[in-house]
Amino acid sequence: MFAGRYTSRAVSYYLIGDEALPLLPYLMRPFPKRVLNNEKRMLNFRFSRGRKSVECAFGMLTFKFRVFDGPIACNEYxxxxxxxxxxxxxxxxxxxxxxFQEPSNFAETNGAVPAMPGGSRLENTPTQSQAIRMRNRLGNYFLRQEGSIDIQWKYVGLP
Incomplete structure (x- = not known):
């Protein structure tokens, strides 16, 4: 359960990809597995959990609605x-x-999104340094009490 405070500050939006995709301000990817400290390993773990949740949800949709089995033959709209x-x-x-169950902390927050430090919409100019700053900001947020979850500490072997 989320133990931090919720505010109405904007949170940056981003997509989570795997190692094959580039690191962009709106597309986060895990750190390479070559050299990982605890902070980087934890960020990779959190990205992995997010990707698995999305893949599971899409799997349920595909099972129920076969339109998602292949390319959708229509325009973007x-x-x-x-x-x-x-x-x-x-x-x-x-x-x-x-x-159907609401998330356990949904009722207490009235649907508010937790604030991430410095959370603001990203500019439209994707740069590598901007993406690195965003990924580092996410890593720092996940290490703080309001952005952490209990299982992440067990994953990296910290108390």
């Missing part, structure tokens, strides 16, 4: 509408099945 509609229908079906 229509594809976006299909994805959003599938998400709504999936959540509605889970709600009716009584298996």
């Amino acid at each position: 229509c594809a976006e509408a299909i994805v959003k509609t599938a998400c709504v229908l999936h959540n509605f079906a889970r709600f009716l099945e009584e298996s």
Whole structure:
């Protein structure tokens, strides 16, 4: 459970990719596995958890809606509408099945997003140094109490 404070400050948006993708301000990738200290290992662990959650959610959508088995043959606007509609229908079906659960900390925060230090929308000019700063900021945030989760400390072997 999230133990920190929630505020209404903006949090930067980013995508999480794997090692094959470039590091960009809006696309975070894990640190190379060659030289990892505890902080870098923890950030890689958190990125991995995020990617697994998304892959699992997409797997559930694909199982229920076969339109996601291959390329969606329509324009971008229509594809976006299909994805959003599938998400709504999936959540509605889970709600009716009584298996839908809100995140444990959702009710206490009224849906607010936790603030990340320096969280602001990124400029449209993707630079390597900007991406490195963003990844370092995320790593520092995950090490702080308000950005950490219990399992991450067990993963890297810290108390």
